[in-house]
Amino acid sequence: MPIIPVNYYIFLSLALFAIGIVGVLTRRNAIIIFMCIELMLNAVNILLVAFSKMHHVAAYALDKTTTVGTEAQLFVFFIMVVAAAEVTVGLAIIVMLYRNIHSVDINFLNRLKH
């Protein structure tokens, strides 16, 4: 089975990350911005797993009992847990906002300021 080179994963992950960043910077709907942030975090997850495999394969060639690379996969679980915690707080904030202004458009807030 041919192994996909790690570069492909890096490009995939960077592409997702860039979509996330552009979304955060251009969209005006709070929920869509929020989804774009989640996309950025998931891009990181892909990258971490790819790097984990990369380091593992390199170490495995020398030592068959190696555990190199597992820490990145553990990191991914931490990112998921923290992202879940962020979702709870973030959605609560957006709901609170919706109750007050009946909109989740962030431009609305800028208009209120002056």
Add this chain to the structure above:
Amino acid sequence: MNAIIVAALWGVLMMYAGFVAKGRSTNLLAVTGVIVLLVVNWLEYLGLSIFSIDTKGMLVYNSFGLLFNEVILFATLMYFLLSGQELGKSNKTPSDLYALIFFILAGIAIIAGFKSLLMLFIGIEIVSIPLYVLAGSAKTNLKSNEAALKYFLMGSFSTGLMLMGIAFLYGDAGTFFLEGINAGMGIISPMKGIGLVLLLASMSFKVSAAPFHFWTPDVYDGSPTVFTSFMATIVKSAGFFAFLKLFESAFGNIHREWQILMAVIVFLTLVIGNVTAVFQQSVKRMLSYSSIAQAGFMLLGIFALNVFAKQGMILYFAAYSLATIAIFAVLARFKDDSIESFNGFARRQPLVAMSLLVSFLSLAGIPLTAGFFAKYFMLLAVLKDATMLWLVVVAILCAAVSVYYYFRVIQAMYFKDLTADQEQQQLPEFNRAFKIIILINSLLILALGIHPDWLTNLL
């Protein structure tokens, strides 16, 4: 390690205390909690660890980390004592808010000892997530909603950048440990370079350094004043500690490579923070720009990365936190936060005005106050580093500009009289306990201004 566990447990205790404790007893319980934390953290500094948990080297405490934690906890104690009454009024169940603050303290204790990027990430998130809630704790106030949303979106965005940076560093070094990343001959591979820049950007976001500062004024202005005080002092100091430790331990051997980037950030932060603060009419907004300006000075320590920088950093945390907490504690009692509302304050409340005067002088860096030596150590660190001396000139000029906007408030307090319609308004009242504590606070600022070695020798 002591502080993390006690803070987390006390946070849970505070949550349940909401069922039984009411009013003042909640505040009392929180103050007790911070005092317990101060004691157990000090015991660990003396070498007595109550909990010994094998973290596989991911959390290692040295005297710098523990001293930092001690300073932060002391600032929190002052914060609870001075702002506790306002904090109690801001919500029906203040014990929840106290619980969130204790969880933040647990996160700060993790930041104080991280040796692995995993712990850095966890620590920063434990600090940030409760803070989003605190920023939006005035649920029906639109400004508070806006602040919470903006803080949340910007905070998670910068977390995303930080994680991407961590992933690239891992790809380069194959480990999350700071020593592992710092290993090597000081050559920057492309992946390490990307990781470094992303981490620099995200940490600048967290400490509100220019050009990533744009969220700060809105968030600080919109949040309830009690929590602005907490955010601008304690949490910001924690961010700086993480920044310093990360860049010292993980990128110390390529210091010269990123120093120029840092110099640009320092320059922009100093100039933008100070110049914009001049034009503010609201004290709260002025203080949020001033916090950007002070961040510029603290960044000088990260720019220089030597022993003076570390000493100066600890001193800066103490000086800046104590002064800003006192000012915000008084500001929170005012109904409106324009500079005019301070008119004639010295005549009505001479003691509180005196303490505020000391705090403002300390922020401006006038000798005999702690702020002077804090700034002095930072400039000394840059001078010893001796690569970019022009930064010292810029910093001194900016400190001179900062005198203008701090003295505007002093001028309003001492040399202006109340206008006719201000006479009608209800004036803030301060009880005796508040006066005593704010006096102790200003005496501490003066003491550190005369004997900074009391703090720096502990390092």
